[in-house]
Amino acid sequence: MAVKKHSSNLYGYVFSFLRNSEDSQDIVQDVFEKLWKNKKKVEVEKCKAWMFRTGHNTLINFAKRKQRTVYNTELIPEQINLDNRFETQEIIDLALSLLPPLQKSIVLLRDLEGYKYEEIAEILEISDSQVKVYLYRARKKIKKQLGDLTLIQ
Numbered sequence: 001m002a003v004k005k006h007s008s009n010l011y012g013y014v015f016s017f018l019r020n021s022e023d024s025q026d027i028v029q030d031v032f033e034k035l036w037k038n039k040k041k042v043e044v045e046k047c048k049a050w051m052f053r054t055g056h057n058t059l060i061n062f063a064k065r066k067q068r069t070v071y072n073t074e075l076i077p078e079q080i081n082l083d084n085r086f087e088t089q090e091i092i093d094l095a096l097s098l099l100p101p102l103q104k105s106i107v108l109l110r111d112l113e114g115y116k117y118e119e120i121a122e123i124l125e126i127s128d129s130q131v132k133v134y135l136y137r138a139r140k141k142i143k144k145q146l147g148d149l150t151l152i153q
Helices: 002-018 021-037 044-066 073-079 088-097 101-112 117-124 128-152
Strands: none
Touching (some): 002 021, 002 044, 002 101, 021 044, 044 101, 088 101, 101 117, 101 128, 117 128
């Protein structure tokens, strides 16, 4: 039941982080496999948070292994073709890709998936106040990146 109820939201979160359908499906499937293996340990009421926390941890490990996330803001000019204008989503994706994984996860969970601060805190195993601080810092970085991108174009 939990798999059916939360699979599309979990996939949406993972896909927003990776922007790759095949890798996202693999990670979601991995989460479901881990849930099956731990079904006796996971409380039904906390299943959703457990799945998202497991998905988050799997994403972080995947990103580290694949080194897909670029953190060096000096690379922005190399990634932008100055002759073409970016679509809004591409600009947002680029700004998100520059965030550290925890901040990116918080932004995606809050702004894309619509989770409350308390839910995000439970999923990521941090305090509510840490969620608010990381979200503030992430939004500030995104705003700065978007300002820098408009200067480049």
